[in-house]
Amino acid sequence: MASEYPGAAASFNSSPWRRSLKTAVSALLLEAGYQAADYMALETLLEMVQAYITEAGRSASTFAELSGRTQVMVSDVIMALVEMGTDFTAIPKHARRENKTIFLPPTQATQTPVSKILQVGEKKRHPPHIPDHLPAFPDPHTYIKTHCYKQPANEYQLVREKAASQKRDVEVALTRFIAKTGVTHSLFKDDKSAFPCKL
Structure with missing residues (x-):
């Protein structure tokens, strides 16, 4: 699936979502028997798949909101697919096909160990709803509220001037x-500089 288009590398590396979608579309083309694809044809297919997924997500979200929920359920996705004219009963058969391309999970980058010399206290672990690949919370001492006051001037000359x-x-x-x-x-009624001055 190599492309000869000059701007291909820039758009291919633009976002992880786009890269994943491009990989999926390329895998589907390979399964269909294609050995190569023109860059513009691949981009057109990519735009079509992206528009389809976006519309399905938007429709499912609308169905969830109409039902008084904030999170989308499987029934909302099924309703969205039915409304778009897709036969959702063919999805399990498509998922169990024999010649499907299996994507390997992304390799985990090894994290550099944090030196314990500068660490204060114990680091908090992520709550269950936060994925482990996100960075860890900072040291607990960063959460301590410390009031900052301007230091009083105690030099003799500054105190005397004040x-x-x-x-x-x-x-x-x-x-x-x-x-x-x-x-x-x-004594002088017209003298404007005379004390007391009028405010």
Whole structure:
């Protein structure tokens, strides 16, 4: 099933789903007696199979939702296939055919052992609904909630500057308060820079 199309390698490696589907379509073509296939013909068959599977899945999901369920059951898939005009009773016979191509399971990549020097605590195992091929949970210490506070400035000069700034702010605020609430007599009525300034 080699292809001579220049863009074949790029699209073939684009997604694992597409690669698996292409392998399945190629195996079905080999079973049917074909020895080679044109790239565009293979892509057309691939698009047809993908559209068929997508439509069957969408229909089955719709039947599940109409029944008030969130997960698809076998009965939903059967109803979707019947609606699409497929004879679902031929599926078991097709699965038990004699010259079928058997796909080997993907080889498991050996995982590099994590050094125990930097590990803190015991790692949690995956719950039953998470497949084992997914990465493990991080170390338990990463879940500990640690509050972060800004370190107080304890250098003498910074503390003195802050205290002086606060004292000056208090004096200005108090003076403005007294100027607003108390009676003042200005010598120069038109002087805009005279204290207290109008806010």
